[in-house]
Amino acid sequence: MPGMIEQSGRPASPGLTEGPVFKLRSLKSATRRARSPKAETALFTAAVRTASDDLKKIAGTADVHAAAILEFQIAMLEDEALSEPVLAAIAEGATAEAAWSQTIGAEIAGYEAAADDYFRARAADLTDIADRVLAALGGEEERTPPAGAILIGPDITPSRFLATNWDSGGGIATEAGSPSSHVAMLARARGVAMVVGLGPIDTAGHARAAIDGGAGTVILSPDAKTVTRLTAQKAEAAKTASAEAGARQNPARTACGTAIEVTINISGPDDLDGLDPAFTDGVGLVRTEFLFKDARAMEDEARQLAAYRKIVGWAKGAPVTIRTVDAGGDKPIPGYTGSGETDPFLGLRGLRLSLTRPDLFRLQLRALARAGAGGPVRIMLPMVTSPHEILAARVHLDAVLAELAAARIDHGTPEFGMMVEVPAAAFTLEDFAVDFASIGSNDLVQYMTASARGSADVAGLGDPGHRAVQIAIRAAVRGAEKGGFPISICGDAAGDPDYLPMLLGAGLRSISVAVSALGRAKLAIGGLDIGAAAP
CATH class of the missing domain: 3.50.30.10 (Phosphohistidine domain)
Structure with missing residues (x-):
């Protein structure tokens, strides 16, 4: 041994x-003699159906984020662009296994060769459907x-x-x-x-x-x-987790007595399961792009409204900040986002993309305004660069509110705010006509340090503690003060105890963190003296 x-x-x-x-184990295609093209086509079609049905069963018991991953895979399985070359190879005499392996193998290789680590990581999704179809063809059970x-x-x-x-x-x-x-x-x-x-x-x-x-x-x-x-390390980790669980239940207050607002980031209503709303000051970020598997799903106002209402109802009167679709970059939505951009992170994404699709943008604004009848909803716009983008978006919101009022449909009048992710916005925030702002630390760090957040090769450069990032955050806080509106921060840095002294020292008094980081952040805040943290 x-x-x-x-x-x-x-x-x-x-x-x-x-x-x-x-x-x-790694599955490989079986080596066998091909049957007739008709028989091989039937085998392939049945295998795809089995793989799709299996994924649907797993998705049916998964949370919203996990289900979105599987729905993307199901959509790829059902995409004719993927099946057509398989059927063409079968027609030329290949077995279903060989035709599928060749086609999906080329797709996987394309993703693995991508320059961005994020897109290389998506190769695992293609490998998933590749293995499931091969297992179905071979009659293998997991x-x-x-x-x-x-x-x-x-x-x-x-x-x-x-x-x-x-x-x-x-x-x-x-x-x-x-x-x-x-x-x-x-x-x-x-x-x-x-x-x-x-x-x-x-x-x-x-x-x-x-x-x-x-x-x-x-x-x-x-x-x-x-x-x-x-075992000893695990026991110590459990002790820390217990302390965090205790802190999670109480309002956040620094050692010097300053109250800090702590809200949560979620991807959908399922993230709230088992969480007492009394543990938070509201919802600071709802990532609505994870609610949609494709453009068709974005056209379903009733489905959107149901999701937003569930979140607002859970919050029991606390504010709920819902971001409009932040698609593009590393979050493509089939049928909505484009392809072929040389740098999708600097291209048509976030609000820029929404303004090119006013039909879908207004439909989402309409659902958000209607959800606002049940509690305070705040609409947050992503990837904002210029004040005129806010003005253009507000025209759409005003039109939606007027339509709802004319139709006598219950709705609220949501506050209208923005993400601060682009350096140009961070340094000129006082110029934006908004009701609130929230610093998106992940993208702000990416753009300030010119280091793609999905690339492992430059991960060390994407440091939220970089002096330039700190300067940008302080500039945004001052800009919000000049503009007369509140500012918070969401993203990974907000829930990281290593960066909280810097963030509170910069003047931030509101943070939004992942549900899993709620206790950790509150515990860290309780040990901080803001006077000591300030420069």
Whole structure:
């Protein structure tokens, strides 16, 4: 039996865990003689249907964000642009397996060759549907890992993650993969330890493994001393989690007695399940783009209204800030966002895109205004660069409000605000005619440091603590003061204890964080003296 082996990779999701090794297998197309094109077409069609049905079953029990990932895969499976070359190859005499493997393999290779780490990470979504169709063609059933298992393999697909029961613990270690992948995002949301980019992992002879997701290490056949150390670290982490759980329930106040407003970022109503609204000061960001799998879904006003009403009802009178669709860049919506831009992060995205589609923009504004009849709704516009964009957007809102009033449809009059993500807006914020603003730290850092947030190669440059970023944040706070409207901050930096002293020292008194960071942020705030944090 081999001895203990430790390998280092890239942290994808924090956590400490130890358990039995479960090897993830890679599916390959079967080698066999082709039947008639008609028979092969029938096999392929049935396999696609089976894969699609399986994904729909998993999506039906998933939360809104996970379901959106799977709906994207289902849409790709049903896309004729993907099936046509497969059917053409079958017509020329290829087996269904060979035709599918060749077609989907070329698509995967295209994503893996992308310059941006985000798009490389999307290759796992294509691998997911590739494996499911091949499994259906081969009549193979998915193996179930034992409770608390450490899943090890080249990579892991979103549907495999969602089909795994993590209630008894467990973790993930992959040879490839990215911290930006959909599975990494899901793992962080579920609290599943995950390490990626480990390179070749030889599990032969190793029955158990341990993972330190925060450190990015995996240990095969951990010895008793290592298990004891990890157990102690896990106990300390549980102690910290208990303190955070306690802080989560109370209003946020600094050590010097200053009240700080703490709201939450969500992607849809499902993110609120099990959360007491008394623990927050409201909802600071609703990312509505995750509610839509394609442009057709954006045309459904009733569906939008139902989602917004559910969130407003949950908030019980606290303000709910809902961002209009922030599509484009790393968040494409089929049929709505374009393709072929040399740099989609600097192209037609956010409000810029909404203003080119006034029909869909007004429909969303209408649903938001109607939801405002049940509580205070604030509409927030993403990717704003110039004051005239706000004026153009307000024309659409005024028209929608007039239509609702004329039709005697119940509605509210939402406050109208903006995200501060573009440096040009951060340094001239007083020029914008808005009711409120919120600093989007993720994009502001990306644009200030010229480092793509999805690229691992320049990840070290995208530092929210960079002096230039701090200057931009202070400028935005001063601009809001001059403009006479409140300002907050959302994005990852807002929930990071390392950056909170700088943010509060800059004058911010309102932050919006991920639900999972609520207790951590409040606990950190309680230990800060704003006077000491100020420059």
